[in-house]
Amino acid sequence: xxxxxxxxxxxxTPTSVTSSIESNQCPECRxxxxxxxxxxxxxxxxxxxxxxxxxxxxxxxxxxxxxxYRDERxxxxxxxxxxLHDEGLSxxxxxQDRDATGRMLTSRQRARTRxxxxxxERFRTxxxxxxxxxHALAEIDRMASALGVPKADRETASVIYRRALKDGLVQxxxxxxxxxxxxxxxxxxxxxxxxxxxxxxxSRVDRGEIARTYRYVLRELNLEIGPTDxxxxxxxxxxxxxxxxxxxxxxxxxxxxxxxxxxxxxxxxVGLAAxxxxxxxxxxxxxxxxxxxxxxxxxxxxxxxxxxxELLEAQESSVTA
DNA sequence: CATTCGTGAAGACGAAT
DNA sequence: ATTCGATTTCACGAATG
Numbered sequence: 001x002x003x004x005x006x007x008x009x010x011x012x013t014p015t016s017v018t019s020s021i022e023s024n025q026c027p028e029c030r031x032x033x034x035x036x037x038x039x040x041x042x043x044x045x046x047x048x049x050x051x052x053x054x055x056x057x058x059x060x061x062x063x064x065x066x067x068x069y070r071d072e073r074x075x076x077x078x079x080x081x082x083x084l085h086d087e088g089l090s091x092x093x094x095x096q097d098r099d100a101t102g103r104m105l106t107s108r109q110r111a112r113t114r115x116x117x118x119x120x121e122r123f124r125t126x127x128x129x130x131x132x133x134x135h136a137l138a139e140i141d142r143m144a145s146a147l148g149v150p151k152a153d154r155e156t157a158s159v160i161y162r163r164a165l166k167d168g169l170v171q172x173x174x175x176x177x178x179x180x181x182x183x184x185x186x187x188x189x190x191x192x193x194x195x196x197x198x199x200x201x202x203s204r205v206d207r208g209e210i211a212r213t214y215r216y217v218l219r220e221l222n223l224e225i226g227p228t229d230x231x232x233x234x235x236x237x238x239x240x241x242x243x244x245x246x247x248x249x250x251x252x253x254x255x256x257x258x259x260x261x262x263x264x265x266x267x268x269x270v271g272l273a274a275x276x277x278x279x280x281x282x283x284x285x286x287x288x289x290x291x292x293x294x295x296x297x298x299x300x301x302x303x304x305x306x307x308x309x310e311l312l313e314a315q316e317s318s319v320t321a
Numbered sequence: 322c323a324t325t326c327g328t329g330a331a332g333a334c335g336a337a338t
Numbered sequence: 339a340t341t342c343g344a345t346t347t348c349a350c351g352a353a354t355g
Contacts, residue, residue, distance in 0.1 A: 211334095266344070267337090289324065300347050305326065 079264050093117045129165065136179040141202075143183055146202040147194055157186035161222065169220055173213060177205045181213040185223060192236065193228045195270050197298055230264060231255050233273035233297070240296040241288055243281065250280035258314045267307065274299045275307030282308075 054181060097105045105113065137158055144154045160182040164170060170178050180203040187194045200207040218225060231252055238248040254276045260262050264272055274297035281288040290301040 065336090268346075271346080291324080301325085302348080303346055306346090 021276055070073060132170065132175060133162070133165060136165070136175050136182075137178055139179045140183050143180065143199070143202045147187075147198060149183070149187055149194070150190065150192065153186045153190040153192075154183075156189060157183040160217070160223070162183055163221055164217055169217060170230060173216075174205060174209070176203065177209050177213045178217065180205050180210050180313075181217045184210060184214050185217065185225060188225050188228060191232070193232050195298070198281055227265075228269040230269040230272040230276065233270055234277065237277050237293065237297055241277065241292060243277065244284065245290060247277070247280045247284045247286055250283055251276040254279055254311045254315055258311055261314050261317075263310055263314050268299070268303070270297050271299045271303045272307055272311075273297065275304045275311055278304055279308040279311050 074190060093113070096109050097113065099105060140157050140161065141154065145155065161179055164178050180199060184194070184196065184199045187199070196207065196211060200210060203210060217223070232249050232250060238251070255272065258272070274293045278288060278290055278293045290304045294301050294304055
């Protein structure tokens with residue numbers, strides 16, 4: 001399996017590594033390089049020098065969870081060889097009480113075998129769960145970093161994932177799907193929510209699966225997460241657009257007025273927040289274009305138009321009332 | 322010229338059946 | 339699982355400044 005036979009694996013210095021990978025030649029001994037799939041390294045076959053570490057395997061992984069899915073395999077998770085599969089490290093012990101030649105075992109041997117089976121099974125399932133958890137937590141951390149999610153929310157995400165794993169919710173679903181759902185739930189519960197689209201943009205799983213898994217996890221763990229308050233998006237939009245504190249404050253007032261009239265149910269919270277920022281910009285004479293607000297909020301100009309008209313209307317009638 | 326506004330067709334989503 | 343209603347988006351052209 002391993003291309004190199006040399007036990008010691010020194011690591012090459014970064015210089016000239018890129019070029020040696022391209023030319024497929026070892027910088028030390030001119031031997032040729034080979035990829036070690038199991039370790040994710042690129043190493044020389046002659047001297048064992050590792051020229052590239054932690055190479056990400058982008059190849060497909062085909063897994064099935066039960067016979068029903070065997071014929072409609074889908075891509076799930078990271079490559080099997082690297083993080084998931086146990087790579088032959090664990091052992092299965094047969095259930096038949098016979099030795100290698102097929103003879104029945106004595107009762108003393110049977111008891112001994114039974115104990116071995118029990119412990120072996122415990123070890124196997126325990127380490128499987130730990131691999132699962134390690135993988136998932138690394139994935140959560142990667143996505144959280146990309147989104148700049150605060151540490152407290154990452155903790156929440158990992159707690160949610162642990163609970164999901166304990167309750168067996170990950171079976172039949174991809175680890176990454178559940179990990180993403182846990183992160184999404186965590187940021188929704190925190191102080192700086194991210195939209196489903198934002199979370200999707202850093203996940204390896206498509207939007208639909210995230211949404212489905214999110215709902216599932218929410219229901220199974222009895223988590224109650226209401227609709228996001230649009231006002232929570234205001235500070236982020238404000239700083240991205242460099243608008244004044246006054247305008248920012250004004251935007252919040254507009255949202256308050258709208259909420260009092262229940263003008264916000266069923267609408268996209270981000271869209272509402274974006275419209276509030278735009279409208280507040282008009283009111284305080286520091287101009288932001290609809291295009292700019294839409295850009296940072298990932299909302300179309302059309303939606304901003306619709307919302308900000310409603311917002312101003314709600315504000316008017318509450319002033320006169 | 323840039324920005325804003327309105328429209329109709331089309332897609333996405335949640336709720337209800 | 340399908341259907342329905344509301345929302346959002348896209349593409350376009352017109353109006354406004």
